[in-house]
Amino acid sequence: MSTMTLEQQGSVFVLTLRNGANGNTLNDAVLAEYHAVMDQIQAHKGEAALVITSDDPKCFSNGIDLPWLMQSGDLMGFVQRMEDMLVRLSLLNVPVIAAINGNAYAGGALLATVCDFRLMRADKGRFCYSEVKVKMAFTPALLDIVRLLPSQGAGFELALTGNAWGGEECARREVVSQALPGEAVLPAAINLAQDLATRDRATYAAIKKGLKPSMARWAKERSLTV
Template sequence: NAMLGAFDEIEKNNDIHAVVINSSDAKNWSLGIDLVWMMEHIQMGDEEGIKAFIYGANDVFRRILLFPTPVIAAINGHAFGDGSILACACDFRFMKSDRGFFCFPEVDIDIPFLPSMLAQIRKAFPTYKMEEAIFTGKRMVAKELEESKVIIKACRDEADLMNESMAFAATFQKKRGIFGELKKRMNREIIELMETADPPYIDNLQLTP
């Protein structure tokens, strides 16, 4: 809700032409779902709470996918699971090299992706790299992602990361109308999967094989 609120406030300001997502945590950019919280609520039988959380995550992804300015992930720490999906939802990605892994650990924790999540990964990853990342659950570093064109640049450290991502953001002075329409058309299939393919899995809590 806080992230959705932040995007609402940004959208009200027409002087903003790009958004850069960074973390105040020097170690972690985003670790996605809190598995301890998830298991506790499963044991409590709080199905509605779990469903609401998953739908809420999709709301954040949808907001980024349709936001009418460039959204740039400045990955300054670990990105795991849904955190990596969040980065894939963004239009562009930068990552620092001195610390942080990018990983989809779902294969090792028995949690399959929702259909729209796979589509978001496909948006950011070339097919060969997507298969390797998903089926191995390997921890990838910035240089590897740069070589695969998943990120624009592997930056030396935090300062270089912010300088590069902010400088890149400053190159955009596009009209929101056309930028938003292009994103809507480019990401239409992902949004359709969220609306049609994801709900049966979420509503039936088919979160494990």
């Protein structure tokens, strides 16, 4: 993989995004890497959990690779492929935790949203659904992803304003579980993942699917492997 690495620490898989120079943005090659990671984790037997983070202290993910997308000319096709990856990640049959150590904008915020839990650094970085400011309306599937946030009011406000919230505001508004010092985010996420990995995978996955009926519907409609 060229834009991310997957390492296993006991029962925890740590997916580190390593394309910070390009904002850890999403294009077809990156989506393929996410699918490969999910294939590997789904094939793993035994206890497991996934933590997603970035090695760039300023950037978790800035969403779609817009220069690439403009060159490809396949906006709606790519958006659907991105949706498929996000839906699949949302239902992955292990606990998934986002360690948000920098900016999570647009598609990057949606990536964090589909994770089961989010931890964020308090001092730097912003969480933002910027679509309204760049004149890109949410598709029905992406709106269902926004609705996955524990606080419906926060998701409503973020989607309609396009405002960027820091970690402390995100924690106060229940967008993330905790806002922590930068150096504490990844260790805390790994500790949470280690604890959650002890849950029975089949039971955890069944409960997750029940809590995310819209994602289960999209996965069934598009015949996604979950």
